[in-house]
Amino acid sequence: MTSASRFDSDVYRARVSRAAQLTRAAGLDALIVSPGPDLRYLVGSRAETFERLTALVIPAAGVPKLVVARLETASLRESAVADLDIDVADWVDGQDAHALALAGLPAHPHIAVSDAMPALHVVPIAERVGATPRLATDVLRELRMIKDGAEIDALRRAGAAIDRVHARMGEWLRPGRTEKDIAADIAAAIVAEGHTGAEFVIVGSGPNGADPHHEFSDRVVAPSDIVVIDIGGPVEPGYNSDSTRTYCFAPPPPEIAGAYAALQEAQARAVGAVRPGMRAESIDAEARDLLRDKGFGDNFIHRTGHGIGLSVHEEPYIVGGNDLTLRPGMAFSIEPGVYFPGQWGARIEDIVLVTDDGCEPLNSRPHDLVVL
Numbered sequence: 001m002t003s004a005s006r007f008d009s010d011v012y013r014a015r016v017s018r019a020a021q022l023t024r025a026a027g028l029d030a031l032i033v034s035p036g037p038d039l040r041y042l043v044g045s046r047a048e049t050f051e052r053l054t055a056l057v058i059p060a061a062g063v064p065k066l067v068v069a070r071l072e073t074a075s076l077r078e079s080a081v082a083d084l085d086i087d088v089a090d091w092v093d094g095q096d097a098h099a100l101a102l103a104g105l106p107a108h109p110h111i112a113v114s115d116a117m118p119a120l121h122v123v124p125i126a127e128r129v130g131a132t133p134r135l136a137t138d139v140l141r142e143l144r145m146i147k148d149g150a151e152i153d154a155l156r157r158a159g160a161a162i163d164r165v166h167a168r169m170g171e172w173l174r175p176g177r178t179e180k181d182i183a184a185d186i187a188a189a190i191v192a193e194g195h196t197g198a199e200f201v202i203v204g205s206g207p208n209g210a211d212p213h214h215e216f217s218d219r220v221v222a223p224s225d226i227v228v229i230d231i232g233g234p235v236e237p238g239y240n241s242d243s244t245r246t247y248c249f250a251p252p253p254p255e256i257a258g259a260y261a262a263l264q265e266a267q268a269r270a271v272g273a274v275r276p277g278m279r280a281e282s283i284d285a286e287a288r289d290l291l292r293d294k295g296f297g298d299n300f301i302h303r304t305g306h307g308i309g310l311s312v313h314e315e316p317y318i319v320g321g322n323d324l325t326l327r328p329g330m331a332f333s334i335e336p337g338v339y340f341p342g343q344w345g346a347r348i349e350d351i352v353l354v355t356d357d358g359c360e361p362l363n364s365r366p367h368d369l370v371v372l
Ligand code: ZN
Pocket: 213
């Protein structure tokens, strides 16, 4: 267990106790958290989920308990569980682990389960409880959306690390190479620049850039291509980077330059609007209205952004219809794009952190269409 892979145990102690308060405030009897980002957030565990139930049960009152198969208790050593006031309830094959998780709770408890819990545990738990559980996000979003000092430090390190990868793009992104070969070099650089892995690498050249979720292919990059590069991964203790820049190899024709200029203005306007008290949907509207007014409304086909932390996509979502009020400590992407099917696409993405009076961008590479 290296200290770099998780925070101080005081951080986790405070989170678990706050989660219990929020469980109480939500009128629930318990929160049941299986392996995934919520468990990692609460106790620093990177355990993975299998058919054998592992779950942290946080009751509204009383001592939390970790239900874990005896043969998997070793995984606890890599979390803060041993340092906290958490009972370990281990079980062996043949025992009813779902009943064990619910033991000590009222007969028909009101519970919430983590979003990442597999159906093979949710369904048996729901059957025993006699009701559909709520989602833990309802309880934990209050905690996970507002990043503390240590989380902000990790997100800043992630932002700087991915900026260094973009700064080196000319080493790999060249006409005549396939998207796949370029992506392999970028993935290696993501690790070399300080991430523990490459979570995703999008190299969308020419028409592939018009597909926001294209990853990479055997397509050979052409000298006239516009290329969307959207990359990220986690740095210790698990916080992600996510940044997009758009590249080309020669100054683009006027139609492309014009659309890109509108995109750049939309992205800057949305970032400029981020401050406490603004609603998430208003930030989305800043980018969307500008692109619509410039005639590119139909070319911007996704939300403006997503929260980021232990998960690449988490709350708050910067999307129409989300009236959530922004508060200091929230971190999310601002990533409008314009897409011309069969031709080209462009996206500009930075992570921003809401501060007391505005926001701090965590990425600082230039926003221009980069001519390599
Ligand atoms: Zn996505």
